[in-house]
Amino acid sequence: MTALPGQGVAARVLMFVLGSCGVFAGLFIGVLHLIVDAPNVVLVFLPLGYGAFSITLAALMRRRRKGVFRSVVGFVVAAALFSLFFIVMGDSSWWVPLILHTVMTGLMFTPRVRAYYGL
Numbered sequence: 753m754t755a756l757p758g759q760g761v762a763a764r765v766l767m768f769v770l771g772s773c774g775v776f777a778g779l780f781i782g783v784l785h786l787i788v789d790a791p792n793v794v795l796v797f798l799p800l801g802y803g804a805f806s807i808t809l810a811a812l813m814r815r816r817r818k819g820v821f822r823s824v825v826g827f828v829v830a831a832a833l834f835s836l837f838f839i840v841m842g843d844s845s846w847w848v849p850l851i852l853h854t855v856m857t858g859l860m861f862t863p864r865v866r867a868y869y870g871l
Contacts, residue, residue: 770852820869828857
């Protein structure tokens, strides 16, 4: 069995890091909502869901299945579009996630990573 190429490992590490940040942000926002008794729970579940899904996909990336590749690329592209939406709406703090998700998309489409997944 061949190992995941370096570009895939880089994308996987970024997914673990950003997923962990999402989980911690969701937990932090959840604690703040409990303290101030705020009813808006969407702000809690959005980063938690992103983080959990990102960590799950990163853990599955070592499996050599086309579905895993498509899921990772779809998730990363959706997250990049989500970031782009907020930038268009005027929030300039979303540039870093947009750049990181764009880099991950580029890493997933390198020839060695595509060959690893049989594409």
